[in-house]
Amino acid sequence: MSTVVDFHKVVAVAGGFPVLAGLDIEIAPGEIVHLRGSNGVGKTSFLRACAGLIPIRAGEANVLGFDMRVDRRAPRRYIGLLGHENHLYTDLWVREHLEFRASVVGASEGDVGAALRRVGLSERLWSVPIERLSAGQRRRVAIASVLISRPQLWLLDEPHAALDSEGREFLDGILIDAASSGATVVFASHERDVLKSVASREVTLRGGRLWEDSGAA
Amino acid sequence: MLHEVLLVARKDLRVEWRSKVTIGQVAPLALLVLVVFAFAFDANARLLGLGAGGLFWVAVLFGGTLLIQRAFDLETDDGNFDAFRMSTIGAPSLFLGKSLGVFIQVVLLELVLGPGVALLYDVRIDDWFLLLAAALAGTVAFSVCGVLWGVMAAGVRVRATLLPLLLIPVLAPVLLAGSRAFETAFGVRAEAGWTWASVMFVIAAVHTAIGVGTFGFLLEEG
Amino acid sequence: MSQIPDSKHMTATLGTRILGSVAVAAVLLMTLLGLVVSPEDLVQGHAVRMLYLHVPSIWIAYAAFVLTAASSVLFLIRSRSRADGGRHHDRLAGSAAEVGVLFAGITLVTGMLWGRVTWGTYWQWDARLTTTVLLFVTYLGYLALRRLPADPIVRGRRSAVMALISFVNVPIVHFSVDWWRTLHQKASLSVGRRPEITGEMYWTLLYSTLTVTVVASWLIVHRYRVIRLEELRDEEALNALIASRLREDDVGN
Numbered sequence: 001m002s003t004v005v006d007f008h009k010v011v012a013v014a015g016g017f018p019v020l021a022g023l024d025i026e027i028a029p030g031e032i033v034h035l036r037g038s039n040g041v042g043k044t045s046f047l048r049a050c051a052g053l054i055p056i057r058a059g060e061a062n063v064l065g066f067d068m069r070v071d072r073r074a075p076r077r078y079i080g081l082l083g084h085e086n087h088l089y090t091d092l093w094v095r096e097h098l099e100f101r102a103s104v105v106g107a108s109e110g111d112v113g114a115a116l117r118r119v120g121l122s123e124r125l126w127s128v129p130i131e132r133l134s135a136g137q138r139r140r141v142a143i144a145s146v147l148i149s150r151p152q153l154w155l156l157d158e159p160h161a162a163l164d165s166e167g168r169e170f171l172d173g174i175l176i177d178a179a180s181s182g183a184t185v186v187f188a189s190h191e192r193d194v195l196k197s198v199a200s201r202e203v204t205l206r207g208g209r210l211w212e213d214s215g216a217a
Numbered sequence: 218m219l220h221e222v223l224l225v226a227r228k229d230l231r232v233e234w235r236s237k238v239t240i241g242q243v244a245p246l247a248l249l250v251l252v253v254f255a256f257a258f259d260a261n262a263r264l265l266g267l268g269a270g271g272l273f274w275v276a277v278l279f280g281g282t283l284l285i286q287r288a289f290d291l292e293t294d295d296g297n298f299d300a301f302r303m304s305t306i307g308a309p310s311l312f313l314g315k316s317l318g319v320f321i322q323v324v325l326l327e328l329v330l331g332p333g334v335a336l337l338y339d340v341r342i343d344d345w346f347l348l349l350a351a352a353l354a355g356t357v358a359f360s361v362c363g364v365l366w367g368v369m370a371a372g373v374r375v376r377a378t379l380l381p382l383l384l385i386p387v388l389a390p391v392l393l394a395g396s397r398a399f400e401t402a403f404g405v406r407a408e409a410g411w412t413w414a415s416v417m418f419v420i421a422a423v424h425t426a427i428g429v430g431t432f433g434f435l436l437e438e439g
Numbered sequence: 440m441s442q443i444p445d446s447k448h449m450t451a452t453l454g455t456r457i458l459g460s461v462a463v464a465a466v467l468l469m470t471l472l473g474l475v476v477s478p479e480d481l482v483q484g485h486a487v488r489m490l491y492l493h494v495p496s497i498w499i500a501y502a503a504f505v506l507t508a509a510s511s512v513l514f515l516i517r518s519r520s521r522a523d524g525g526r527h528h529d530r531l532a533g534s535a536a537e538v539g540v541l542f543a544g545i546t547l548v549t550g551m552l553w554g555r556v557t558w559g560t561y562w563q564w565d566a567r568l569t570t571t572v573l574l575f576v577t578y579l580g581y582l583a584l585r586r587l588p589a590d591p592i593v594r595g596r597r598s599a600v601m602a603l604i605s606f607v608n609v610p611i612v613h614f615s616v617d618w619w620r621t622l623h624q625k626a627s628l629s630v631g632r633r634p635e636i637t638g639e640m641y642w643t644l645l646y647s648t649l650t651v652t653v654v655a656s657w658l659i660v661h662r663y664r665v666i667r668l669e670e671l672r673d674e675e676a677l678n679a680l681i682a683s684r685l686r687e688d689d690v691g692n
Contacts, residue, residue, distance in 0.1 A: 011681055015590075016673065021684035053302060055592075057681075076303045085296030089228070091236040100228045104221075104304050129235060145300075207687055365604065369597055373587055383584065383601070386577040387608055390615040397619065416615055423611070427604055434515060434596040 003062070004029050004153055004184040005050055010059035012049050019045035021208035022059070027186065032179045034199035035188040042208040043188035044084065047155045050186065051081045064153060080151030082159055086142035090131040094121065094141055097130060098148060105149040115144040120170045135162040143171060154178060156187035172198045221306045225314025229288060230321060238287055239322045244329040247280035251333050265338040270399025273334045274355065274392050280326050281319075282381055285363040288319055289371035298372070301436070308433035312364060316428070320360040327352060343404035347411060351398035354417035358391045361424040368435045391417055443671045449664050455657065462657045465650040469643075477643040486556040491643055493549040495651035496542040497571065503539030503655065504578065507532045508606035511599035526670065529595040532602055533585055534662035536578055538655050543575040566617040573612050577605045591670070 005027040012020040019042050027033055035043045048054045050063050052072030061068040064075040089097050098112040116126060119140040130138060139162045146154065154175070160168055175185050175198055187199075204212035233239050254272050258264045265272070292298050301311060331352075334340055342348055366383045370376040394413040401410025443449075473491040480487035514528035550568055551561045562568070585598045 011685075013677065013681075016677060018677065018681040018684050021681060051303060053299065077305050079303060081299065081303050083296055083299060085299070087297050087300040088295050089232055089291060089297065090295060091232045091291065092228075093235070096231055096235075100224070100231075101300075103224055104306060208684055365600075369584065369601060375587070379580075379583060379587075382576075383580045386573050386580065386612075387604065389573050390608070390611050393615050393619055416611075420611055423607060424604070427600075427607065431515070431600045431603070434600055437593075437596075 003027060004031075004064055005186070006060070006062040007049075008060040010049065010061050011057045012045060012054050013057050014045055014048075014054050018057075019054070019208055020049060023205075023209045025203065025210055025213075027184060029182055029184050030179050030200075032175055032185040032198055032200045033187070034202045035186060035205060036190070036202060037205040037211065041205040041211075043205055044157050045208070046205065047081070047083075047157050047186065047188060050153070050155055051079050052076055053081075075153070078152040080146035080149050080154050082142055082146050082154075082156045084157055086138050087145065088130050088138060088142060090138075091129060093127050093129055094133070095126045097141065098144060101145045102148050107148045107150075111148050112144075115147040116141075118147060118170070118174060119144045120166060136164055136167055139163055140167055140170070143174065147174060152183050154183060154185040154187070156185070158189055159187050160189055160191055218307070218310050221310035222314040222317060225306065225311055226317035226321070229291075229315065229318030232291055233318075233322055239284060239325055240329075243280045243283050243287075244326050246283070247276045247326060247330050248333050250276045250279055251330070251337055255337065262339060266340060266403075267400075267405050269334050269338040269340045270403060270405075271392070271396035272338070273330060273399060274395040276330050276334075277323065277327060277355075277359065277395075278385070278388060278392060280330070281323050281359055281363060282384060284322050284326070285319060285367040285384075286377065286380055288315060288322075288364070289367045289376075293372040298436070308436050309429040311436070312368075312428045312432035313425075315367075316360045316364045316425075319364055320356055323356050323360060327356065340403050342402060344402045344410070347398065347414065348402035351395060351402065351410065351414040351417065354414050354421060355391055355395040355398075358417050358421035358424065359388065361421060361428055362387055362391070365424060365428045365432075368432065391420055394420075443668065443675060449668060450661065455660055458653065458657050458660070462650075462654045465653055469647050469650045472643045472646060477639045480640075483557055486553060487640070489549050489553040489556075490640075491647040492651075493546060493553060494644060495648040496546040496549065497567075498648060499651050499655045500539045500543040500546060500571075500574070502652075503535045503542065503659070504574070504606060504609070506535040506659075507539065507578075507581075507602045510535065511602035511606075514595060514599045515603070526591065526595065529591075529599070530663050530666045530670070531659075532599065533666055534659045536581055536585075536602070537662055538658045540575065540578045540582060541658075542651075542655065543571060543578065546571055547575060564620060566613075566620040569616045569620070570613045573616070574609065577608070581605060591673075 003026045005025065007023050007025045010020050010023045011018055021042075023042070023046065025046075035046065037043055045054060049056065049061065049068070052063070052068055052075060055072065056068050064078055066072075066074040068075075089100070092100070094116070095112060098115065099109060102108065102112050116123075121137060121140050121144070125133065125137065130141060133141065139159070143159065146156075159171060163171060175187070179185055179200070202212070202214040203210065251272065254268075254276075255265060258268070292301070306314075335342070363384060366380060366387070370380040370383065373379060394416040397406065398410040398413040398417070400406035401413070469491065473488050477488070477491070479485055510528040510532035514525045514532065517525045517528065547568070550571070554563055554565075554568070555561050581598060581601050584601055585594065587594065589597070
């Protein structure tokens with residue numbers, strides 16, 4: 001597979017609005033792509049279209065070799081998605097939540113501990129209800145959920161939001177490791193300076209399509 | 218598939234175990250409804266005894282609707298449905314798992330309401346076996362219908378008002394059958410309680426089949 | 440250029456103009472037959488004339504709900520294969536349900552008025568009235584679900600599943616309510632002697648059924664067209680938006 005994401009003149013509509021309007025982009029395995037652009041240019045929609053959560057109205061879209069116009073559910077099992085929301089059951093304890101996510105993807109309890117250590121969540125918080133955690137700590141739990149599923153394609157929407165500088169370092173390390181082991185990472189973020197170190201490529205969207213592309217590193 | 222069903226149900230029950238919404242809030246509220254019924258019937262012991270079966274099911278409907286709302290709020294509050302859409306868990310497993318979770322919580326509710334009805338309305342039970350069979354059938358029917366409609370109203374801004382409007386007309390036969398079967402079990406009506414119980418089993422089976430067949434349509438966005 | 444067809448091809452085709460004129464004429468004749476020509480009943484007197492609206496209304500309500508259910512099934516089966524995503528069936532289901540609710544409402548009102556005259560009370564827990572009121576509320580809920588803002592395909596699927604369940608429930612509701620009422624209130628069911636429907640009454644009833652069917656078809660066709668026009672309008676606005684976004688070379692977001 002030469003490309004992980006291959007969009008050609010993609011138009012996608014969500015909420016009665018063309019959120020993607022003629023988007024052309026190719027992303028190769030192992031890339032870490034930083035999606036940029038102001039609010040409402042289609043960053044979230046691009047990530048959701050890659051995940052197959054919004055339908056493609058026109059153009060060609062392939063993700064992990066699957067034609068998204070034929071079956072947009074097919075690639076989902078290989079994708080780790082972190083949206084604006086954390087996808088957490090806030091009543092559960094941190095460990096319980098991750099054990100549930102782990103059992104869904106067939107990971108072990110050992111993976112849960114490893115993932116929590118990896119995001120730097122101290123062990124005293126593992127048996128605490130998620131609703132008692134701070135926003136940044138919840139974000140770390142959410143990242144750990146994605147980590148557990150060992151995705152081939154990481155789609156992260158503002159993953160750095162709410163994270164402190166230590167958390168960002170953890171996240172950057174995780175993304176670099178994922179990419180070096182062959183996975184592909186696409187993340188949207190406003191915060192350019194902090195992240196310049198991690199991304200191998202910067203892509204700016206505007207008006208639902210590609211505006212600037214630094215190209216593969 | 219059974220593995221997935223149990224995973225989903227266990228997760229929902231664990232959420233209940235941690236939050237104690239059913240036991241701590243919904244069950245007391247339903248008990249309160251039983252007390253309010255006594256106001257409506259002017260504490261007329263004879264009327265309350267005659268209507269006990271129906272009042273039980275109305276209280277279950279009331280509390281159960283709140284439980285179903287809650288079962289889907291916890292999926293939509295933090296975008297958990299997206300996690301399900303992205304996972305390998307199939308729509309039928311999700312439907313059955315949610316139904317099983319709701320079923321067990323409604324049983325908990327009934328374990329509180331049952332003694333409440335028996336004590337407050339002075340009910341004697343003639344036929345335990347019929348009572349349990351009818352409770353089982355009615356609760357299964359309630360759970361599968363509830364989950365089917367719950368997902369339709371899930372995440373919608375007006376869900377709190379929409380869900381009861383959609384749910385109650387469909388559950389009307391369950392209420393009717395449950396009330397009559399319980400009245401027979403309480404010995405206040407010498408009618409075919411077993412036939413009413415089997416009506417509820419049929420309703421439960423029909424809705425389970427529809428749910429397994431159509432849940433996938435209801436889960437996908439766009 | 441707008442792709443929306445003008446009224447000659449949408450709301451005012453020759454076919455529906457004729458259908459509409461026939462419907463109006465038929466209703467006038469139905470009024471005449473029902474109120475003047477047909478005789479009084481021996482027992483119920485003039486009240487029996489309610490029959491000519493009551494019975495056809497419930498027949499149309501049921502027929503409309505059958506149409507809704509059938510269209511919904513077709514929508515679910517074919518939405519993937521058809522070019523328009525099966526929207527035709529979705530529109531048909533929606534417009535039929537609206538007309539069904541209208542006639543179920545008419546059935547209830549006439550039924551209650553009739554009950555007032557023959558039973559002396561507006562409401563009896565009669566099996567058919569109870570079933571009808573549940574049906575009425577069920578499809579009101581269906582219309583409420585259709586009104587929710589959502590992506591057209593999502594809304595279509597959701598409403599189609601609801602229509603399917605509601606329809607499967609009709610016999611369940613009917614059977615259980617019927618059984619409930621016949622089991623232990625046999626006496627209250629006997630409404631006095633049922634009017635014997637023969638001769639002019641029979642023909643008037645048959646004619647009224649036909650008339651109401653024509654009126655309902657006319658309404659469904661028009662509701663279908665209005666829904667289609669609304670969709671075309673939204674679609675055109677969306678296509679214009681897409682086109683303008685695709686044209687923009689360097690301006691704004």
